[in-house]
Amino acid sequence: MTTPPDTTLWPDYSSPRSLAAIEEVPLAARNLPASTYAVLDRAAEQWPDRPAVTFLPRAEDWKAGRTRTYAQLRAEVHRIANLFRSHGLERGQAVGLISPNTALLPSALLAAQTTGIAAPVNPHLPAAHITELLQLARARILVAAGPELDPDVWRTALSVAAELRPAALYALRPTGAQGPGPALGALPGTVLGYLDAAMAELPDPRPATPPAASDLAAVFHTGGTTGAPKLAAHTQANEVVDAWSIAANSLLDEQSVLLAGLPLFHVNALVVTLLAPMLRGQHVVWTGPLGYREPALYGHIWTIVEHYRISAMSAVPTVYSVLAQLPVNADISSMRFAVVGASALPEAVRTAFTRNTGVELCEGYGLTEATCATARSFTGHDHRPGSVGQRLPYQQIKTALVDPRGEWQDLPAGAPGVLLVKGPTVFAGYVTGHGPEGLRLDGGTIRDGWLDTGDLARVDEDGFIHLLGRAKDLxxxxxxxxxxxxxxxxxxxxxxxxxxxxxxxxxxxxxxxxxxxxxxxxxxxxxxxxxxxxxxxxxxxxxxxxxxxxxxxxLDSLPVTAVGKPTKVPLRIRTLKQTVLDELAAAGLPADPSGVDCHLDGARVTVTVPRPASAADAEQITTALGRYTFGWAFTQL
Missing domain, CATH: 3.30.300.30 (ANL, C-terminal domain)
Incomplete structure (x- = not known):
């Protein structure tokens, strides 16, 4: 049975013209849940028997998905939260999550946010990198892919645990695994066990002290607006407000079913395909542990859409580039639209996908430092070609010029400049360390509440963002x-x-x-x-x-960041280094490539080359490289 719409919580949001009416009601009057746990608790109370999530073990076994209702999902979260508390987890401490997607991972993530802070990381990062991130996050407990799910990740988790000495390391099993798992061995000072077995022994009472809106919910690793690896901290309110802004889409109702295939260490997967559907009581079908990276998925994806009556999906442009070439061999008339984000959508991909499927792409724009989404586009006559969408409710945007002294000069509507964002989804800051009160945060590029996105854009009078590239990528x-x-x-x-x-x-x-x-x-x-x-x-x-x-x-592949986003940094370094080597060779001074070092700091590049033994050779190099605008220097002998 469909619940009558709550117009306070769910106003009409069917067109760009809806924005002004939505914002006539203050955000505080929307009665949003205070935390991600409160989102789950509300869903379990309103729709206890409704399917919440279905996890597919892998593409070929798409009929063998494991489904849990909202009541079952809440009971899982309660048990895991109690398990975490039994190990002394406190509000300012983190649970490191090192795993591809599997059936218990969302419950573990939500339980971490209920009791402390979730710190999901890309499980395929080097162990030393994961250790550094989780040490910074103050991780007390680790949850990782077990040896059945991904043996390489389990070995990484053991290596990380040996360095961090957490109170416990729990292994996740593949979706639908039966019987006992293989022995996990022992790690001095750390409890090792399977999460499903450990949680089964605990009761499921509600948390005595649920998180407050201002508490930290998660830290996500990101390239940051300057490209350096950082941990971005989200409050509970950040995530709830952003998820509500996405869930308020009037094109979907409570009966809509979503397809999810992005990894849960990415904010898009958390906000768009976990929290937002939970606010509406929607059903989400999750693909196997490899998600959209599983080659076999593309032989079954249209059948999956038909079987589960998928209404919408969320993916990145490269996924839609593949789907644009894939014959539609099933009834996909249930699809209302498809969401695309994380990187710029080429117009050629948009056109080809819609021509092949009849489904429109709804583009979004956002960044981890603004929780996830800042703008959304519309379908049909309300689509604005060339725009990544209109700003979401209660988020402010503008463009500014940054002068040589670093001062911001505001620009009028339509004028190109650096895009700034302000509002309830701007993150709490980058993690710089921790002390007695919990994690220490630095606001980074936030000034007077305005976040410098590092993107060049123009914003029209209706609040639509037209991206003009990254400031450092021009x-x-x-x-x-x-x-x-x-x-x-x-x-x-x-x-x-x-x-x-x-x-x-x-x-x-x-x-x-x-x-x-x-x-x-x-x-x-x-x-x-x-x-x-x-x-x-x-x-x-x-x-x-x-x-x-x-x-x-x-190239065989283009580089991506630790969270799977396309990045130009390695390509810029490669190009710069090759230019230097070519110049040295042309000057008759072949150089050892390992001796040429290139660094990027935003848009600025610097190069160092070995100082030659003779003054004449040094002068030749100075003349050759002095013709360029990049900064360079000799390394010390």
Whole structure:
């Protein structure tokens, strides 16, 4: 039975024109739950027998998913929270979560937020990196993929635990695992066990002291707005408000079913496909542990959509690029739209996906430092081409110029500049350490409540954001700003190119010229994908001659950050280093590549090269590299 709509909690949000009416009611009057636990508790009270989550063990076994109701999910969270408390977990301490998606992972994450702080990390990071992050997060307990689910991750978890000495390390099993799991061994000073077995022995009373809105809920590792690895701290209110903003979408109702395949160490998976559906009592079908990275999924995905009557899904542009080429072999008429985010959506991918499926893509924009989502787009006549969406309710946005002294100068609507965000979803700060009161936080790039996103954009009078690229990613050719996304979209229109990333190559005359790194579809003819052929293709598509790339380089894969987002940093470093090596070779001074070191700090680049033995050679290098705008120096002998 459908619950009558609560217009206080769920106002009409069907078009861009809804925003003004929504904000006539103060956020405090919306009666939002105070915490993520309160979101779950409310769902279990209102819809105890309704399916909450279904986890598929893997793509081939899509009929064998494990489903839990909202009441069952809450009981799991209660038991795990009590287990964590039995190990002395306190509000200011964290539970490190090191695992791909599996049936108990959402419950463990929610239990961590109920009793302390959740610290989900990419399980495939090096052990030393995970150790550093979880030490900074003050992790007292670890929950990790066990040896059946992912033996490599379990070995990583044991290595991390040996360094951190947590009170307990609990192993997660594959979805639907039967019988006892393999022996886990022993670790001095740390309790080792299976989470499902340990929680089964505990009762499930409500928490005596549920979290408050101002308590920290989670820390997520992110590249930060400057590119350096950091832990971004979210409050309970940050996550609830952002999830409510997404759940308020009038295109979906309580009966809608969502498909989820992003990893839960990513804020998109937590906010968009766990918390937001929970606010509406919606059912979420989670793919196997590899998510959208499981090749076999694409042979079954349309059948899964038909079987579970999927209404919407959330994924990244590369997923939709694949789905755009996949024949639709099932009834997918239940799909209302598909959500895309995490990186820029090339127009060529949007067009191809909708043409193939008849389903519109609803783009979103956000960043971890603003919890997850800051803007959403609309479908049908309300879609604004070229925009990533309209700002979400109660979030303020504007653009500003940053002068050489670092001061911000506000700009009028429509003027391009650095995008700033303010409101209830701006994070609590970056974790810098911990003390007696808990984690110590630094607001980073927040000033007077405004967060510097590091993105270049223009914002129209209706609050729609038009991204113009990352401030540090702009290619500046002879004083002319070139958006790399324009070049990438042109290359992606080539039938054999599956991904593209444009960067600036240092140039002695123009400062920078564009080049592009691409990946290709398998088994394509080499004579049709050479640099000259691909450059010629780009020239026919691009309207701006300055944007035509000087080179196209084919790679097996393009780099991503620890949370799976595309990153240009390794490509910029690679390009810069190759330019230096080419200059040294042209000057008759071949250099050992290992001796040339490149660093990036935002948009600034610096290079160091070994100082040659002779003064004449040093002068040659000074002359060769002095023609460029990047900073450089000799390393000390």
């Amino acid at each position: 290619i500046i050719r002879g004083g002319h700003n070139i958006d790399p996304a324009v070049i990438e979209d042109a290359l992606l229109q080539h039938p054999y190119i599956t991904a593209a990333s444009a960067v600036g190559r240092p140039d002695r005359h123009a400062g920078e010229v564009p080049i592009v790194y691409v990946t290709l579809a398998p088994d394509v003819p080499k004579e049709l994908t050479g640099p000259d052929v691909l450059i010629a293709h780009a020239r026919t598509v691009l309207h701006e001659s300055a944007a035509v790339p000087k080179d196209v380089i084919v």
